[in-house]
Amino acid sequence: MKSLKKFALGMAVAGLAATAAAAETVKIAYIDPLSGPFAATGTNGLHQYQFAADTLVNERGGVLDGQMFEIVAFDNKISPKESLIQLQVAIDQGIRYVVQGNSSGVANALTDAIAKHNDRNPDDRVLFLNYSAVDPALTNDKCNFWHFRFDAHADMKMDALTDVIAENEDIKKIYVIGQDYSFGKAVASAAVRMLTAKRPDIEIVGNELHPIGNVQDFTPYARKVVSSGADAMITGNWGSDMLGLGKAVIENGFSGPIYTYYAAADGITAAFGETGVGSLKLVAEGGNNPPSKPEAQEYVRAFKEKHPDGNISQSRITNVVQMLAMAIDDAGTATDVVQVANALEGMEFTDSLWSDNPMVMRPDDHQLIQEVHIYGHVPVEAPFDFDNSGYGLKYENSIVNAGADLPTTCEMERP
Amino acid sequence: MSLFIVNILDGLVTGLLLFMLCSGLTLIFSMMGVLNFAHASFYMLGAYFAYQISMFTGFWAGLIVAPIIVGVMGALIERYGLRRVHQYGHVPELIFTFGLALLIEEFVQFFWGRQQVPYNPPEALDFTAFAIAGNTFPAYKVFMIFMAIALFLVLLYILTRTRVGMTIQAALSYPETVQNLGHNVPMVFMGVFGVGTAMAGLAGVIAGPVMGTFPGMAFTLGAIVFVCIVVGGLGSLWGALVASLLIGWMQTFAASYNLRMEDLLIWLGFEKPTLMWESAWQDLWTLTLPQVGPILPYLFMVIVLVVRPQGLFGKRET
Numbered sequence: 001m002k003s004l005k006k007f008a009l010g011m012a013v014a015g016l017a018a019t020a021a022a023a024e025t026v027k028i029a030y031i032d033p034l035s036g037p038f039a040a041t042g043t044n045g046l047h048q049y050q051f052a053a054d055t056l057v058n059e060r061g062g063v064l065d066g067q068m069f070e071i072v073a074f075d076n077k078i079s080p081k082e083s084l085i086q087l088q089v090a091i092d093q094g095i096r097y098v099v100q101g102n103s104s105g106v107a108n109a110l111t112d113a114i115a116k117h118n119d120r121n122p123d124d125r126v127l128f129l130n131y132s133a134v135d136p137a138l139t140n141d142k143c144n145f146w147h148f149r150f151d152a153h154a155d156m157k158m159d160a161l162t163d164v165i166a167e168n169e170d171i172k173k174i175y176v177i178g179q180d181y182s183f184g185k186a187v188a189s190a191a192v193r194m195l196t197a198k199r200p201d202i203e204i205v206g207n208e209l210h211p212i213g214n215v216q217d218f219t220p221y222a223r224k225v226v227s228s229g230a231d232a233m234i235t236g237n238w239g240s241d242m243l244g245l246g247k248a249v250i251e252n253g254f255s256g257p258i259y260t261y262y263a264a265a266d267g268i269t270a271a272f273g274e275t276g277v278g279s280l281k282l283v284a285e286g287g288n289n290p291p292s293k294p295e296a297q298e299y300v301r302a303f304k305e306k307h308p309d310g311n312i313s314q315s316r317i318t319n320v321v322q323m324l325a326m327a328i329d330d331a332g333t334a335t336d337v338v339q340v341a342n343a344l345e346g347m348e349f350t351d352s353l354w355s356d357n358p359m360v361m362r363p364d365d366h367q368l369i370q371e372v373h374i375y376g377h378v379p380v381e382a383p384f385d386f387d388n389s390g391y392g393l394k395y396e397n398s399i400v401n402a403g404a405d406l407p408t409t410c411e412m413e414r415p
Numbered sequence: 416m417s418l419f420i421v422n423i424l425d426g427l428v429t430g431l432l433l434f435m436l437c438s439g440l441t442l443i444f445s446m447m448g449v450l451n452f453a454h455a456s457f458y459m460l461g462a463y464f465a466y467q468i469s470m471f472t473g474f475w476a477g478l479i480v481a482p483i484i485v486g487v488m489g490a491l492i493e494r495y496g497l498r499r500v501h502q503y504g505h506v507p508e509l510i511f512t513f514g515l516a517l518l519i520e521e522f523v524q525f526f527w528g529r530q531q532v533p534y535n536p537p538e539a540l541d542f543t544a545f546a547i548a549g550n551t552f553p554a555y556k557v558f559m560i561f562m563a564i565a566l567f568l569v570l571l572y573i574l575t576r577t578r579v580g581m582t583i584q585a586a587l588s589y590p591e592t593v594q595n596l597g598h599n600v601p602m603v604f605m606g607v608f609g610v611g612t613a614m615a616g617l618a619g620v621i622a623g624p625v626m627g628t629f630p631g632m633a634f635t636l637g638a639i640v641f642v643c644i645v646v647g648g649l650g651s652l653w654g655a656l657v658a659s660l661l662i663g664w665m666q667t668f669a670a671s672y673n674l675r676m677e678d679l680l681i682w683l684g685f686e687k688p689t690l691m692w693e694s695a696w697q698d699l700w701t702l703t704l705p706q707v708g709p710i711l712p713y714l715f716m717v718i719v720l721v722v723r724p725q726g727l728f729g730k731r732e733t
Contacts, residue, residue: 037630208673208705210705213631215670217425217625221705240531243627252551253543253546267530270533271532271535
């Protein structure tokens, strides 16, 4: 009985504290995998969000009249179904901002659910800030007013990549290989489409898909790449498929560039180590290792001090946090998300830690237009390396406003 | 032609690696009468232990020490785990090994994390042994081939030419009789389990740098190992060798040649649908051999089970 009383009292106090806190904080729901095979990526992302919110917003006095950002973590086990449950929990807690990035499957489910929810509940609408899911459809056919994407999508990255390849006269033959699922297929078709348009003389000597997560030994695939006489290779592989394929190809005598989307951090940089130097390339937005701005270097140092095993592997996270803070200040409210969305729409962002060029949140489709870089895997001094391995990514080519001329099929309905 | 030779060599590496796992498991299988689901987990442990040791002393110490640690662990698990469960029958044994596999995976994730660890071949073997028409063959793979063949010869010698080997063979077939003759059969079983897991560990030590050392490595190899012992026949070392090599070559060649179902169907006299994406048979028409590759060993197993249930070299039925 006594314990029950204590419990009730505790609940009441907690409830009071929650209401008190709600008045002072802007809660942001982080819906990403925190358990299961992708937990490492999800946890690292969460740390980057918490650090960005603390350093870039809270320590500078918060937003509006001193409201603080609070990142609330929800584990979606990288399942679309689980994500929808977690989204409902977040909405029930009065959260109005959702960030998510790992897996376009999850992002597609969330953007649909959020659009429906906002239609039906005009009083507690939420915004979806997508920081990593790169399926082009999210800002094209499936776009909606509530979804904002801060990463360059797969076609924009391929556009930048093929721009660079098109300028390289040494490349005459290209091998395209990827995992046998939607993203692998999207990368392959974009590569073929854009290469044929930009450099009709380039021969696609191989275009194939391998079973995802089920190849024990990539040697036979590597043999095909080598014997095809390809000068370069393009792959959208990630995780152990990226590592296995890359290592096998390099070990078996391929010396040309390997253009990838995800061959960095989360153990991959460390595992490639010296072998990847000179051949491994990566296309992404974000900062150099080390970043050019002194305050960005300071930021990385402070992050590595707090999370020695972590990586600033998704530098766009700071853009999300800063741009949201600016939009809330511009709109003068954190609760009316329509006004915040209007402030975000078309926002020109010049304060990014990682880039000297302004970024624009394109109003037509809510896609951030920014610089995209082709990175090389090279030795990098601590603390700016990945996986504490002594290796990291440095700019080789930069495309300003990458993909800005790619048309969007988005027909946005505004509230 | 040169690509064919390279594929033969690559398949040999894959097959011999598989053999190092299967040879231990097939002995354990014929001894316990049930599958050891955790066998591939010992392979993973071998790779992780070797990685940890190689951080301090380099690759070569890991090559020797890691399999010994894994073997001792295996022997202890047999002595204090499996032997107690054994009296309750086969199903609890099966569940025990299954639980063990899950436990080892969690253990590995707890200590080394979920990411791939940077376990690399030793620098002494980090060069190209030879090249066939531009396809290089790393020295490390030559080393893998020699290690596996040496292991096979040693095992074959012990099992067929020494007293210990004869006792093991007799104990596998007629445990009661051997026990009545005064041999310590439980001790023999513990030894077989220990040596079997040590070989799995050794396979992990050798394969880790090539195939990647990550928590999913046991899972990707787990099922194929069972195919190998069923095809080869229970308790047969030669069977394990032949089955492993066949599976190795099957996987390598399937992944290497882009034969298309389309060509086969047209050759068989079928007409290609003009609107492929509207055809009900679209998936069948667009299949390629590399896509079918991963299921070929299982298909092979089904055929062997139908035609020769005791396996290629087995003496009794599975």
